[in-house]
Amino acid sequence: MKLRKASAAAAAAVALALTVTACGSGKKDDAAGGGSAGGGDKITIGIKIDQPGIGLKTPDGKFVGFDVDVAKYVAKELGYEEGDIVFKETKSADRETAIERGDVKFIVASYSINDKRLAKVDFAGPYLLAHQDILVRADDDSIKSPADLNNKKLCSVTGSTSAQNVKDKLAPKAQLQEYGGYSECLTGLENKVIDALTTDDSILAGYAAQEAFKGKFKLAGFKMSNENYGIGLKKGDTELKDKINKALEKMVQDKSWDKAVEAHFGPAGYKNEPAPKIGNIVK
Missing domain, CATH: 3.40.190.10 (Periplasmic binding protein-like II)
Incomplete structure (x- = not known):
């Protein structure tokens, strides 16, 4: 009798473990999976680490800035907690290569949308008009x-x-x-x-x-050009692009976008444009 009870308890424990594992594997958004930069327990996101207010790595190893806040918000909407994010420095000249190679799942790094870049990568957004x-x-x-x-x-x-x-x-x-x-x-x-x-x-x-x-x-407020910041991702990944766009729309609707702008640019008296509508590229 005791043996049968122990066996039943062990079987129940195994079943519970399998259930928890199954739930955990469904935590991450499928659109962000696949490749070394996404899926599993981590997601790698390209950012700048030397631009205060945009993307900066602090002396204690933290990452701060408006783009960092956008990246964290989008990742959370895809099912990733902050601890699941691996931030990777992506210099301007290396952005398209990093995406094409799969080094990052997407890039949030003062990345202006233009025709030359659109020939190589796709963009979600824009999320800021600079x-x-x-x-x-x-x-x-x-x-x-x-x-x-x-x-x-x-x-x-x-x-x-x-x-x-x-x-x-x-x-x-x-x-x-x-x-x-x-x-x-x-x-x-x-x-x-x-x-x-x-x-x-x-x-x-x-x-x-x-x-x-x-x-x-x-x-000075001269507005000498329009820079539509977008989130760069692999060419043709429409599923991920759509999900990122939905996350950006939610960030604007719940006022998290406004809070991030004020936190990182407000002290300089930056008169920002309203949050752009998804797909609205201002020439």
Whole structure:
């Protein structure tokens, strides 16, 4: 009798374990599965790790920023808890390759949607409409239009097209200064070695919102281009794209999007555009 009771108890324990395992395997969204970057217990998401306000890895190893919040929200809607996420640095020049190779399941990294990129990858979103702008010192009222950049020292990072766009189209006499990183441009701006820094307004707002720079800089609000930030994913993965789009729509509806914008860009006085509608690419 005791043996039969023990056997029955063991069988029940095995059945319970199988049930729990089955439930656990259904936790992750099937659309995010498959490949080394998704499925199973983890999902790998590409982000920037050196852009304050957008995507930054802090000294204690945490990841913070607006794009990071978007990535976490989308992953949760796909069935992944924060601990299931593996964030992978994805530099601008490597984004399409990382997606095509399967190094990441999707990328949330100030990734502007354009025709050249759409030939290689798909995009969910857009989830943010940014614009090329300039950052100046808070007490500088000499630059009131892009034309005022003529004969001014204009900084951007080496290899960026932002400063060249200004020189080619808006201020041909602007004196371009190329530095290794945006932080160097900010230091030059603070020390009056340069007069203005240019790139996407969201990136500028993220830098200006840092504790060390609060109140020292301001965005001009010139809106010199439209940058539709999207979530990059593998070409043809319509199922995952649709699910990410639904997650983004929910993020806007429940006001999590507004909270993330205010948390990461608000301290710089960033006047953001309203959340864009899915599929609405502003040219």
